[in-house]
Amino acid sequence: MIPTIETERLILRPLTANDAEAVFAWTGDERVTKYMNYSTYSSVEQVRRWLETVSSIWGFVRKSDGLLMGSGDIHLCKSPDEAADGFWEFGYCFRFDCWNKGYCTEATKAMIKYAYEQGARRFMAQHAVQNPASGRVMEKCGLTFSGYGSYQKIDGSCEFKSKVYRAVFEELPY
Numbered sequence: 001m002i003p004t005i006e007t008e009r010l011i012l013r014p015l016t017a018n019d020a021e022a023v024f025a026w027t028g029d030e031r032v033t034k035y036m037n038y039s040t041y042s043s044v045e046q047v048r049r050w051l052e053t054v055s056s057i058w059g060f061v062r063k064s065d066g067l068l069m070g071s072g073d074i075h076l077c078k079s080p081d082e083a084a085d086g087f088w089e090f091g092y093c094f095r096f097d098c099w100n101k102g103y104c105t106e107a108t109k110a111m112i113k114y115a116y117e118q119g120a121r122r123f124m125a126q127h128a129v130q131n132p133a134s135g136r137v138m139e140k141c142g143l144t145f146s147g148y149g150s151y152q153k154i155d156g157s158c159e160f161k162s163k164v165y166r167a168v169f170e171e172l173p174y
Contacts (some may be wrong), residue, residue, distance in 0.1 A: 002056050007110045010103065012058040014149070019059055020048035022068040022098065026095040035122070035128035036093060037114050049167070060107045061062055069103065070094035074099055074111040077124070087124040088115045105140045109174055112141055123167050124153065128160040138165040142173045 005012040015023065026032045027041040027050075041047050060070040072092035077084040090111050092104055112123060122142075126149055127134035135145070143165035152159040 011061040015057050015059040020044050036048045069098040074115045087122045090122040104137045114169040126162040126164045143167040
């Protein structure tokens with residue numbers, strides 16, 4: 001089970017099935033899911049079923065008003081790609097009306113710090129080439145561009161060329 005973490009403006013807490021309606025605000029929005037590896041959800045019930053299967057995803061709650069506005073996770077890569085061995089990979093997603101306010105960088109730094117405190121030193125993430133804002137978040141978190149890759153939606157409906165970012169931290173830069 002992941003812990004609850006507080007930052008200046010956010011509370012990162014485990015998501016539960018009770019969050020389905022709030023989570024649907026971004027998982028049901030095609031503007032948000034366009035470059036995600038999952039397809040746009042079509043109902044709150046579909047989100048609830050998904051939430052019942054996950055245990056290590058944080059919900060990002062804005063302290064000022066209690067709004068659950070996004071989610072994310074960080075985990076040790078389990079990839080057949082040897083270049084990813086030993087790296088901790090992270091991802092995030094926010095409701096559209098919360099974009100470009102620094103919340104994503106704040107939440108991601110908190111996830112990286114948590115993993116770092118657990119002994120992680122090598123981090124990576126990727127984003128669709130057509131989604132450069134996500135790359136700026138990765139750079140603000142101390143990662144640098146390391147090459148191109150690709151990923152696809154879980155249902156195989158779309159494949160994206162991606163930019164891969166990496167960092168090895170002896171000490172966190174923040």
